[in-house]
Amino acid sequence: MLDQENFIDLSLIRSFHKRYVNKHLDWLQLSDDLTEALGFQAHNMAVRYYIMDYDHRNILTGRSMPDYLEAVDKAPREDSKWHMDKLKTFVSSSHANLHKHFSRWVGYSLLPVALMSESSTAKVVAAVMLGLPMPTDAELGDVVYCQGSQNTYFHSNVNSDCGRINMKGLYKFLQEKFQQNDDDTFIPMALYATHLLRNDNDLRNKECDLEASVHGEFYLSYTALTCHLHVKQNS
Numbered sequence: 013m014l015d016q017e018n019f020i021d022l023s024l025i026r027s028f029h030k031r032y033v034n035k036h037l038d039w040l041q042l043s044d045d046l047t048e049a050l051g052f053q054a055h056n057m058a059v060r061y062y063i064m065d066y067d068h069r070n071i072l073t074g075r076s077m078p079d080y081l082e083a084v085d086k087a088p089r090e091d092s093k094w095h096m097d098k099l100k101t102f103v104s105s106s107h108a109n110l111h112k113h114f115s116r117w118v119g120y121s122l123l124p125v126a127l128m129s130e131s132s133t134a135k136v137v138a139a140v141m142l143g144l145p146m147p148t149d150a151e152l153g154d155v156v157y158c159q160g161s162q163n164t165y166f167h168s169n170v171n172s173d174c175g176r177i178n179m180k181g182l183y184k185f186l187q188e189k190f191q192q193n194d195d196d197t198f199i200p201m202a203l204y205a206t207h208l209l210r211n212d213n214d215l216r217n218k219e220c221d222l223e224a225s226v227h228g229e230f231y232l233s234y235t236a237l238t239c240h241l242h243v244k245q246n247s
Contacts, residue, residue, distance in 0.1 A: 020083045020095055024102060027077035035173055036064055040239060045170045046128065046216055054237035056170055057117040058126035059133045062185045063174045064114070068107050072100075118189040124202035125234040128215045132166045136179060138206040140186045141198065146179075155179060205230050 039060065043053050053060075075081055077099075084095045116122055126137040132152045139147050149155055155166045156176075165176040209215055215230065 016087060020080070020087060023080045023083040024077075024099060027080040028102070028106070030079075031077050032067060032071055036060070036067075039171070039173060043170065051238050053239040054122070054125045054234060055128040056126070057114070057239050058123060058137060058186065059129050059168075059177070059182065060171065061114045061117050062182050063171055063177065064110060065185065066181065067174070068103075068110060071103055115189060115192070118186055120196035120198055123186075123190060124198060124205060125237060127202075127205050127209055128234060130166075130168055130170055131214070131216075132179065133168070133177065133182065134209055134215065136183050137186065138209050140183065140190055141202070141206050146183045152179060201230055
């Protein structure tokens with residue numbers, strides 16, 4: 013390409029997709045957890061939102077986008093700062109758009125669907141919904157405590173492409189984002205589902221016979237939502 017500036021811009025877009033977008037887009041297209049249907053992953057979207065935010069906040073650590081940095085290194089030295097500022101602006105704008113489009117999953121209407129995510133993450137969601145402290149490791153179940161970082165980690169099968177999930181980080185993230193949605197309330201069925209979950213009932217179990225009518229209504233109502241759900245956005 014003869015125009016060096018255009019080449020650097022294309023390198024930025026390509027690097028961003030390789031470093032960030034491709035992994036999460038692949039997950040959205042390929043995951044069929046619980047529903048056994050592609051695209052119907054609403055119950056995992058709140059947790060995935062946290063993972064996407066974590067990845068995004070760490071996108072500029074080290075030389076995470078080597079192709080772009082190499083292109084900038086080969087540009088005239090006097091243009092380097094401008095290109096790096098452009099990178100920061102690009103990343104900041106994309107982060108803002110992430111929150112604009114995904115914050116819907118941690119509000120009153122859609123956060124309850126995450127009660128059908130994996131058991132350990134679902135218990136974190138229930139605690140946030142009820143305004144309770146972070147669940148203990150014993151309550152969370154299948155987690156590992158790291159003495160060095162003093163954090164509790166969960167190895168997610170659903171989100172295996174992202175490694176382990178910091179459960180304290182997930183709790184703080186959901187709590188912070190949820191508190192920004194203060195103009196509504198949970199429907200009674202959702203609140204009742206949190207209590208079923210805290211009493212060790214598995215909301216992911218299609219054959220659950222405890223409180224069958226409530227469980228069935230909750231399961232059918234929320235698994236029918238697609239992860240590409242369109243909600244009116246403010247311009």
